[in-house]
Amino acid sequence: MKQIKDILERYWNCETALEEEKALRAQFLNGAAPEEVKNAQAAFLLQDRLAKEKADPTFIRKAMKAAITSDEQKQRNKISFSQILKVAASVLILISLGIGIQTYYRQAQFMEALFPETFTDPEDALQQTRIALDKVSSSFSRVQGILDIISPEQVADTLHSAIQDHSK
Amino acid sequence: MKPDKKFINTILPITDKMFRLAASITGNKQDAEDVVQDTMLKVWQKREEWNAIVNFEGYCLRSVRNIALDKISLKDNQLESIPDFFDPPMESQTDPLEIEEQLEAIEKILSNLPEKQRTVFQLRDVEGLSYKEIEQIMNISEEQVKVNLFRVRQKIKKLLKS
Incomplete structure (x- = not known):
């Protein structure tokens, strides 16, 4: 009895090792603690209750899956962005070609107006x-x-x- | 081993611990789940560094704590700490409390503690981690771990003795 009282006192003062604390907790949870120190039981009961709380397993599964597939979503976003860039580049090239062709024909018309050809033969x-x-x-x-x-x-x-x- | 299999095998056994720590810091289940989800994502994104991690559990719990702290600071959490000299009032000093009432009273004390004291209590008295492990998770010295734990245990002792 003296031993458990001493260990308990050292526990409150943070002087116990992990193994001693485990043994102390076990004694209180098993109801083996003497009456003199019974008032400390609630402390160890609460620790035991808190240690038994668990996360929702469905949530855990979803969270793990979301983490693992997060890269795939990133890749999909990257791919679609690069596709957009390719399309944009193609459109720019087409527009440039169109402008170039239009400019050529306008120049040709201008020259035609300046120097009309009156003879075909x-x-x-x-x-x-x-x-x-x-x-x-x-x-x-x-x-x-x-x-x-x-x-x-x-x-x-x-x-x-x-x-x-x-x-x- | 493929990264996703390694991820599942390593993190699954500690998800409850992660959740409990997150709940003790944030104070509610919903926020705790958000923290756990964010932690998993962060750990997965850093999978290139896994081989360099010696203590994976400690690494995950440290991430949980950091993310939980960010969350409560963002929310401007009102769980302000009560100064150490504050003693919760008891209805009667002579009538003994039933066990459930004692449990409630202890939980109330814990919920009003500064985050460091709550976390140290959670990691040592609930999860059974060593001072060394707690030191690494919280990035404080072993001495500071003991000081914070001492304050928590003394408050609980005072409550139960009264």
């Missing part, structure tokens, strides 16, 4: 060019004829006087 174009050059050549010949009669200096003096008269 190259032979016709050559013939017309020869006629135009002949006209230019005959014009040069008439000028040369005039220069044979009047010297270039005289032409220049006449032009100079005309300009001076005009400016007055």
Whole structure:
């Protein structure tokens, strides 16, 4: 009896080892504790009651499954995001191509407006060019004829006087 | 062994302990379950580090405590600690209490303790862990473990003797 009283006192003072506390608890739970120390029984009864509380097994199963499958959900989210990126990149490429094609055709139309092609047949174009050059050549010949009669200096003096008269 | 099998085999035996610790800190079953769920997720996500863990049970219980503390601080838990010198009033100093009333009175004392004292009591007197294990779980010295435990036991002793 003295022994259990001593152990109990050391228990309250946190001087007991784990094994002593286990033995003490067992004595109180078995009803083997003497009357003198019976008032301490509630302390060990409560410890025993608290130690028997359990988590809901259904909840535990669900929680473990949720933890293990959490990675799969993460992977699924990652995959769908990368798929979105791929689709977005494809759309961007298509848009760029469209803009490029549109720009090319607009440029072509612009050039067409600036330099319209009036001849479809190259032979016709050559013939017309020869006629135009002949006209230019005959014009040069008439000028040369005039220069044979009047010297270039005289032409220049006449032009100079005309300009001076005009400016007055 | 596949990670998921190892996870199940290792954590399943200690889920009740995890739940009880979470409940002692948060004060209610729903929050305790949330804490256990969050802990399992955290432990699973860190499975690359399992091989480096010496005491897996201690590792899990430490995670439980940290997550539970975050939870109660977020909720601005009103379980404020009563100063150590406070003694719960007794209706009569001469009439002995029935066992159930004594149990209720002890539980009330425990629920009003600072978290460190509640946790030390839970880990030592309920779960039967050594001072060394408690030291590692709570990240406090063995001396601090004993000091906190001493305060709890003295309060219970005073209640029962009165």
